[in-house]
Amino acid sequence: MAEPNPHLKGSPSPVILVVDDDDSVRQMMCAILQRNGYSVLDASDGKGALTICDGHQGDIQMLLTDITMPQMSGVELADLVSARHPQIRVLFVSGYSTEATIHRKLPGSAHGFLAKPFTHEELTHKINELLS
Secondary structure (H helix, E strand, O other): OOOOOOOOOOOOOOEEEEEOOOHHHHHHHHHHHHHOOOEEEEEOOHHHHHHHHHHOOOOOOEEEEEOOOOOOOHHHHHHHHHHHOOOOEEEEEEOOOOHHHHHHHOOOOOEEEEEOOOOHHHHHHHHHHHHO
């Protein structure tokens, strides 16, 4: 069973922006997050994610993004989103790279990495860890 969202005790749900060019993966991540009480925004690419960031009223607590996407990588997207939301946490997911390689390339300390495929429990645990 997935961990409950520890931020739900009387406060608004954290907002998570999910970005993945694979529709089925993105929809699965969004469904998991919504079932665990998070508010979810989603985009299929970096350009769409930036449009959402610019139009969203309020804070976005986390960017959950695939690393390998067409036109704009998840790392490039994280840099641009972080400039708009300096306190944002970033969770990178990828089926192509090892965690050690990713950590050498990723910006800042407010980020994490999760290798695809992952379980519902692994996803919610990592998100809760980064948000706490």
